[in-house]
Amino acid sequence: MTSNIVMQSADVTRAITRIAHEILESNRGSSNLVLLGIPTRGVTLARRIAAAIASIDGVHVPLGSLDVTMYRDDLQKQPLREPAPTNVPVDIEHATVVLVDDVLYSGRTVRAALDALTDLGRPDVVRLAVLVDRGHRELPIRADYVGKNLPSSSGERVNVSLSETDGVDSVDIEREAP
């Protein structure tokens, strides 16, 4: 097993700051914005993006978590998944919701998130922000804001570490030794 660091702490911070700028640019400011992180690291990233938006625009946008466990299409194929809390602090009706996750891969988590969101209300717009897009989509889903495009083979593992949960900010890619 070899592991290669592809984003250092400063890279992660820059990517988050850039995503915050891009969200504000395409939304023309912070009005109606709601950031919803997908547990666990998506919530941490959403909190960081919200902090970056606050330092740019001076506005604290509503921030929440959206658990998608009950909406997954592989509940029968995986070991039991323990759900995480969903906490959506505001009415998302007519809001611009930005879903936040760490890694975009098959797209199945995002599909589940869209279903979960539908049960909570009808936002005007839903966007997707991810720290890493590693390709290999199995569904017609793409991200609007990407920290880093990381071409990878499906045999590799992409690990996102964030200081809140893992003690350090980094992205590394693991591959089986030949």
Added chain:
Amino acid sequence: MIPHLISTRDLSREQAIALLDISADMAESGARENKKLPALRGKTIVNLFYEDSTRTRISFEVAEKRLSADVINFSAKGSSVAKGESFKDTIVTLREMGVDGVVIRHPSSGAPHLLAERDWIDVPVINAGDGTHEHPTQALLDAYTLRAKRWGDSARSKGLDGLRVVIVGDILHSRVARSNIWLLHTLGATVTVVAPPTLLPPGLSEWPVSVSYDLDAVLAQPCDAVMMLRVQSERMRAAYFPNAHEYSAGWGLTLERFHRLSPDVMILHPGPMNRGFEISSAAADATQSLVLDQVANGVFVRMAVLYSVLTGTEVMS
């Protein structure tokens, strides 16, 4: 996580806490306008009730429907069982019809265990009360209710460590008491059972409880929760106490005893209540009574159990 839920004795502390945490997530979805979750879509669950029940059966049915399962309600009354069909034949019939899970209540202790052990049907089995053996979802909802009341928003991932619980009444016939004693012990609570000597089972010394015959003496000591059990007249085939009045005077949560309780002692009752017999109306309807919380939480806990046994491949590594 667990293939079946037959007894709370089978649950490790980690599994029990995980079930309570999942229940908390289910409670969160219950507060939404759209209460339904898609997790068990396409699953057919049969509620196999060989014994009368209102709240448990409806609670399971609500839980199953909230998780989008298809529900079949079977009660022995008015079925082929009344025509003499054997237990096994009924089960094999259900298997052939393709059910994905069985929730069973049976007057015979051990019926759910038998169903889980034998190869009559290979689906998850949830015990909804068997004879005088166990009623694990009741114990889980009691533990959830105590934990939520005691720790509030910070309850997640906690047990019931240090909580002092007094269980009063018909311990001999009570599956609720058995399930609660094991689960409360697993979660770190200390349990005292109080009953007339005739309503205590033999072999109690092997259980993780202290035993008393004197309710007033026990209530004079500090405690956090009092759980009153229903006197199960339907299971009593002998005279266990002289009459209802005697029982109430000795072991009921009467108005007078209720007034002596500290106002922060939580009062539980699994229902249905015999008001004026084991519990006075003043106690049942008091602000520290959690009887209605128990009913509401029952749905969330049963959702968590259904979700845990019906999804996921084999046991977690």
